[in-house]
Amino acid sequence: MNSWIDIPEQSDFSIYNIPFGIGSTDGSPFVCTRIGDQVLNLNRLAATNFFSDLVDDLTVFQQSTLNAFIALGKPITNAIRIKIQHALSDNHSTLKNNTDLFTPFQKVQMHLPVAIGDYTDFYSSIEHATNVGKMFRDPENALLPNWRHLPVGYHGRASSIVISGTSILRPNGQTKPADSDQPVFGPSKRLDFELEMGFIIGKKTNVGETISTSNAEDHIFGMVLFNDWSARDIQTWEYVPLGPFLSKNFASGMSPWVVVLEALDPFRVEGPKQEPAVLPYLQYEGRRNYDIVLEVVITPENGSENVISKSNFKFMYWNICQQLAHHTCNGCNVNIGDLMASGTISGPDRDSLGSMLEITTAGKNPITLHNGEMRSFINDGDTVTLRGRAENGKNRVGFGEVANKILPASVQK
Amino acid sequence: MNSWIDIPEQSDFSIYNIPFGIGSTDGSPFVCTRIGDQVLNLNRLAATNFFSDLVDDLTVFQQSTLNAFIALGKPITNAIRIKIQHALSDNHSTLKNNTDLFTPFQKVQMHLPVAIGDYTDFYSSIEHATNVGKMFRDPENALLPNWRHLPVGYHGRASSIVISGTSILRPNGQTKPADSDQPVFGPSKRLDFELEMGFIIGKKTNVGETISTSNAEDHIFGMVLFNDWSARDIQTWEYVPLGPFLSKNFASGMSPWVVVLEALDPFRVEGPKQEPAVLPYLQYEGRRNYDIVLEVVITPENGSENVISKSNFKFMYWNICQQLAHHTCNGCNVNIGDLMASGTISGPDRDSLGSMLEITTAGKNPITLHNGEMRSFINDGDTVTLRGRAENGKNRVGFGEVANKILPASVQK
Numbered sequence: 001m002n003s004w005i006d007i008p009e010q011s012d013f014s015i016y017n018i019p020f021g022i023g024s025t026d027g028s029p030f031v032c033t034r035i036g037d038q039v040l041n042l043n044r045l046a047a048t049n050f051f052s053d054l055v056d057d058l059t060v061f062q063q064s065t066l067n068a069f070i071a072l073g074k075p076i077t078n079a080i081r082i083k084i085q086h087a088l089s090d091n092h093s094t095l096k097n098n099t100d101l102f103t104p105f106q107k108v109q110m111h112l113p114v115a116i117g118d119y120t121d122f123y124s125s126i127e128h129a130t131n132v133g134k135m136f137r138d139p140e141n142a143l144l145p146n147w148r149h150l151p152v153g154y155h156g157r158a159s160s161i162v163i164s165g166t167s168i169l170r171p172n173g174q175t176k177p178a179d180s181d182q183p184v185f186g187p188s189k190r191l192d193f194e195l196e197m198g199f200i201i202g203k204k205t206n207v208g209e210t211i212s213t214s215n216a217e218d219h220i221f222g223m224v225l226f227n228d229w230s231a232r233d234i235q236t237w238e239y240v241p242l243g244p245f246l247s248k249n250f251a252s253g254m255s256p257w258v259v260v261l262e263a264l265d266p267f268r269v270e271g272p273k274q275e276p277a278v279l280p281y282l283q284y285e286g287r288r289n290y291d292i293v294l295e296v297v298i299t300p301e302n303g304s305e306n307v308i309s310k311s312n313f314k315f316m317y318w319n320i321c322q323q324l325a326h327h328t329c330n331g332c333n334v335n336i337g338d339l340m341a342s343g344t345i346s347g348p349d350r351d352s353l354g355s356m357l358e359i360t361t362a363g364k365n366p367i368t369l370h371n372g373e374m375r376s377f378i379n380d381g382d383t384v385t386l387r388g389r390a391e392n393g394k395n396r397v398g399f400g401e402v403a404n405k406i407l408p409a410s411v412q413k
Numbered sequence: 414m415n416s417w418i419d420i421p422e423q424s425d426f427s428i429y430n431i432p433f434g435i436g437s438t439d440g441s442p443f444v445c446t447r448i449g450d451q452v453l454n455l456n457r458l459a460a461t462n463f464f465s466d467l468v469d470d471l472t473v474f475q476q477s478t479l480n481a482f483i484a485l486g487k488p489i490t491n492a493i494r495i496k497i498q499h500a501l502s503d504n505h506s507t508l509k510n511n512t513d514l515f516t517p518f519q520k521v522q523m524h525l526p527v528a529i530g531d532y533t534d535f536y537s538s539i540e541h542a543t544n545v546g547k548m549f550r551d552p553e554n555a556l557l558p559n560w561r562h563l564p565v566g567y568h569g570r571a572s573s574i575v576i577s578g579t580s581i582l583r584p585n586g587q588t589k590p591a592d593s594d595q596p597v598f599g600p601s602k603r604l605d606f607e608l609e610m611g612f613i614i615g616k617k618t619n620v621g622e623t624i625s626t627s628n629a630e631d632h633i634f635g636m637v638l639f640n641d642w643s644a645r646d647i648q649t650w651e652y653v654p655l656g657p658f659l660s661k662n663f664a665s666g667m668s669p670w671v672v673v674l675e676a677l678d679p680f681r682v683e684g685p686k687q688e689p690a691v692l693p694y695l696q697y698e699g700r701r702n703y704d705i706v707l708e709v710v711i712t713p714e715n716g717s718e719n720v721i722s723k724s725n726f727k728f729m730y731w732n733i734c735q736q737l738a739h740h741t742c743n744g745c746n747v748n749i750g751d752l753m754a755s756g757t758i759s760g761p762d763r764d765s766l767g768s769m770l771e772i773t774t775a776g777k778n779p780i781t782l783h784n785g786e787m788r789s790f791i792n793d794g795d796t797v798t799l800r801g802r803a804e805n806g807k808n809r810v811g812f813g814e815v816a817n818k819i820l821p822a823s824v825q826k
Contacts, residue, residue, distance in 0.1 A: 117530075118572050123655060137654075144653050149596045150587050154655040155568040155662070159531050159746050160620050169621045171743035174563050174692060183562045185692045185742070207573050207664055208582045208823065234743070240557050241550075242536060242567040243656020249568070250743040251620055279587060279598045329598070330584035330647070330663040331823070333572050410621065410744070 003088045004096055007036035012389050012398020015089055016266075018081045019222070019257035019399075020066055023108040029064040033081075034257060034400075035088055038102045042084075045101055048094075050087075054079050065115040066258065067337045070202050070221050077202075077221070078262055110256035112163045113224070114200055114337040119161060120327060121196075121228060121248075121341045122153040124318035126272070128346040131358045136236075148276060151318035151326050153343075156228075157249035161339070164255050164402040170380060170409040171250035173234035187409035188231035190363065191378045195296050195354035195386055196226040197313055197399075198341035199320050200258055201334045208331040213284035216321035219334065222260040225294075225386045225402045226341045227253035232357055232377070254339075255386075255402040263397050267291045267390035269314050278322075281329050288319035292399075294345060294388045296354070301381030303371045308359060311345050311352040313388070380408045416501045417509055420449035425802050425811020428502055429679075431494045432635070432670035432812075433479055436521040442477040445521070446494075447670060447813075448501055452521040455497075457514050461507075463500075467492050478528040479671065480750045483615050483634050490615075490634070491675055523669035525576045526637070527613055527750040532574060533740060534609075534641060534661075534754045535566040537731035539685070541759040544771045549649075561689060564731035564739050566756075569641075570662035574752070577668050577815040583793060583822040584663035586647035600822035601644035603776065604791045608709050608767035608799055609639040610726055610812075611754035612733050613671055614747045621744040626697035629734035632747065635673040638707075638799045638815045639754045640666035645770055645790070667752075668799075668815040676810050680704045680803035682727050691735075694742050701732035705812075707758060707801045709767070714794030716784045721772060724758050724765040726801070793821045 003015045013019070013034040023032040023039055030043035043061040045051070051058075054076055060068040070077065087093040095101060123129055126143070129152075133142030146152065162168070170191055176183040202221030205211060211219055228248060235247030268287035277283075292313035298306045318326075323340055344354040353359045356377050360366055363376035378384060383405040389398030416428045426432070426447040436445040436452055443456035456474040458464070464471075467489055473481040483490065500506040508514060536542055539556070542565075546555030559565065575581070583604055589596040615634030618624060624632055641661060648660030681700035690696075705726035711719045731739075736753055757767040766772045769790050773779055776789035791797060796818040802811030 118570055145589075146596075146650055146653065149589075150651065152651070152655055153658050155570055155658065157531055157568055157745060158571075159748055159751070160744075162620060166620075169744050172623075173743045174739075176559075176562075182689075183559075183692065185694055207575060207579075210585075210823075231743070237559055238563065238565070239654070239656075240559065241652070241656070242565055243652075243654070245566050245568065246739070246743045246745065249745040276595075279596065281598055326587075326659070330586045330644070330659045331573075331582050332570060332659065332662040335572055338572070410623075 001089050003035060004091050005035050005038055005088060011036050012396065012400050014396045015085060016395040017259060017263050017397045018085050019259045020069065021113050021257045022065060022111040024111065025103060025108055029111060031061045031066060031069050033084060034105060037105050039105050039108045041101055041103065051080060064111065065337065066113050067115050070336050074202060074218065081260060110163060112161065112254060113256060113258050116158040116161055116337050116339045117335045119156045119158040119339045120153050121156045121343060122151050122318065122323050123343040124151050124316050124323065125343055125346050126317040127315060127348055128344040128354060128358065131346060131353070135362050149278065151323045153323070153327065154243045160249055161252045161254055164253060167405045167407050168229060168251040169407050171231050171234065172409050173231060173246050174237060175233040176237045183237060188233055190232035191406060192230045192232050192356045193296065193378065193384045194228035194230055194344040195294055195309065195311055196228050196341045196344060197223055197388065198226040198339045199223050201336055201338040204335045205328060205333045207333045209328070209333065210331065211324050211328040213282065213321040213325045216324040217261060219324060220261050220320060222258040223264065224258055225255035225388050225399045227384065227386050227402050227404060228341060229253065253402045253404045255399050257400050259397060259399055264290050264390060266392055266395055267397070271319050272317050274317065281325060282322050284319065284321050288321045289314045289316060290390065292388050292390045294386065297385040297387070298369065298375065299383040299385065300369060300371060300373060300379065303369065306369045308367060309351060309353055311347045311354055313345060315345060315347045316342060378406055380406055382406050414502050416448060417504050418448050418451055418501060424449050425809065425813050427809045428498060429808040430672060430676050430810045431498050432672045433482065434526050434670045435478060435524040437524065438516060438521055442524060444474045444479060444482050446497060447518060450518050451515045452518050453497070454514055454516065464493060477524065478750065479526050480528050483749050487615060487631065494673060523576060525574065525667060526669060526671050529571040529574055529750050529752045530748045532569045532571040532752045533566050534569045534756060535564050535731065535736050536756040537564050537729050537736065538756055538759050538767070539730040540728060540761055541757040541767055541771065544759060544766070548775050562691065564736045566736070566740065567656045573662055574665045574667055577666060580818045580820050581642060581664040582820050584644050584647065585822050586644055586659050587650060588646040589650045596650060601646055603645035604819065605643045605645050605769045606709065606791065606797045607641035607643055607757040608707055608722065608724055609641050609754045609756060609758060610636055610705070610801065611639040611752045612636050614749055614751040617748045618741060618746045620746045622741070622746065623744065624737050624741040626695065626734040626738045629737040630674060632737060633674050633733060635671040636677065637671055638668035638801050638812045640797065640799055640815050640817060641754060642666065666815045666817045668812050670813050672810060672812055677703050677803060679805055679808055684732050685730050687730065694738060695735050697732065697734050701734045702727045702729060703803065705801050705803045707799065710798040710800070711782065711788065712796040712798065713782060713784060713786060713792065716782065719782045721780060722764060722766055724760045724767055726758060728758060728760045729755060791819055793819055795819050
């Protein structure tokens, strides 16, 4: 399949992708997709009656989030995507003469794509959980007893999830220095990223209903890149016994384009073998992992890009269908727009670690950037960029990026 | 102050209360208050131009949540409350002849009062934290090192918070029996309540902004009763290292009437002395605790009420201003409608414990109900009711109740 749009060879936004997002150029938000370097305004396209066989209520294309659009249901949103894909590859398409529909991506302000009701973060990479367990608990028994039996997860803060491009203040917080009996308050000294992906709920359930591994994909609209920013020194002090709180909820970063699950279909792979065998409600059939190449980049102020890690979403021990089946096995309901993130995605090698905590062994082994500067954790002025893409020779489906620059902590009053 | 409405002597809804909620009688929701046994429809009252000096956009009174009403801001919502209070105590009020405004409470369906964006649960009762620490960790060092330095909290699930009167299915989940190496899946055998109160955010902040203890009350609209239903056997197995998840998120119960902070003003009391001294951002002035009598009632199927605990909100070690200052000290933003719950409110005595876990010492010492039945935890068919009220001889300001009946777990497919 080729498009009459000029698509750069290395573009994440090939004709096989057709993700969804929310953009604006003059303040009014619209649902859009991206093809190559062009943003296609679906609100304007809808106004030409392009979707008249699929959608009655065109206001879904002019909202500030995708939630109402997603609520059309997968049969409709998938048909919309296919129809766009066909028009963009049909040399006789009427879209070709309607230049009002397209805007170069640099001129479009992207917004958080969904209103997130609840955000859950899992902990589903066995390499990450093992690395962290070795550092903070027992190196001989790095994985806690429950880890191989259920996808460990916890609730995060939805309000402070920000779109790529948003600068983030280094958080202040309470920490206890190793050499002190008393805690202190001030800027975090161990600010870290976490390389994650997240999936967005596409179909709601009611309290008391469950979702099985076999119908989980019906409830998943698509995926994004996610940076679960973490202040390690705050986390260490606060997290017992009820889990991370202020060490995480100052901000998290999300990429603007939701890549629908159907676009990722060609990139399905087998997951890691799960031993011991999981309980029946967590068993699944088919290939539920995805081969998505991920990378982490640090760009210091006035410096160049440093790729500091290359990982892959295929490493996940627990897949997204298992995560959703577990999350709802007790009757917990989900809503359209809810976000479920993977947890840090680390691979088996030294160069596939998904956090500075692991890369520098909690700061003990700093890395050197191109400009000669050292990093144990993330400095003020650094921009951290996460990128992800799936490709198999002929098709390329990418996520673009989530990038956040860290600004100095606000001064305590 | 007296009202021309007949108010039963023991009513929670005296002329000093005037809480806010969302009711309906024919499906259309309306903002309302309650006085004695009568619900006053504020949407109908607004239509008589009663609030024309205060509110331009009367649609805030006909929404399915209080969020838009709360967004009017405390100066307006407090003026609305005072105006209602005066009218209800003025023998010459025009409301007296307008019987369309009032409906007996039994005929009004109450709804969840706010759309809750994010829900946070604290762990702020020193008695509860000590009791739990003694049972599950080290009896000699029951409180973890961070506990007296910061109000420990964690994020909970907002989607499954249900209004009083909603029946709740016993959750299924993964547990590991003490006598087994392997986990099993099935209905929780240790279903518990947690006696809590929660406050509702009345004024938003942006990411990066903080709220101090001295301006925290400007951001708090009011309070509710809250039952943080907990499956102890699921919790024990799942909660390390990232905190409670499925053990809590199957459902939580909330009372329908939001009692505004100003109504609780006469019931302010000193909080417990905090030792060691807390860091400056957690220090506060004035009386920030509230004397609110709380009780827990179990009503078995076809049985009578059993009051199994009497506690008090005044026991809280960390007050609501400290909780909010801590929550935002890292720049975490809050939105109107966000809920922040106290954690289990236990008092110092055997009869003031806020959970079955504490009352029965994790099931070791079951209690006997009036009908002779024993309870270690909560059985199918039991209704658990939490009640709360403040009173000081002349004024009485109560919360009504939050009651949920437990139904048998759904059968695994």
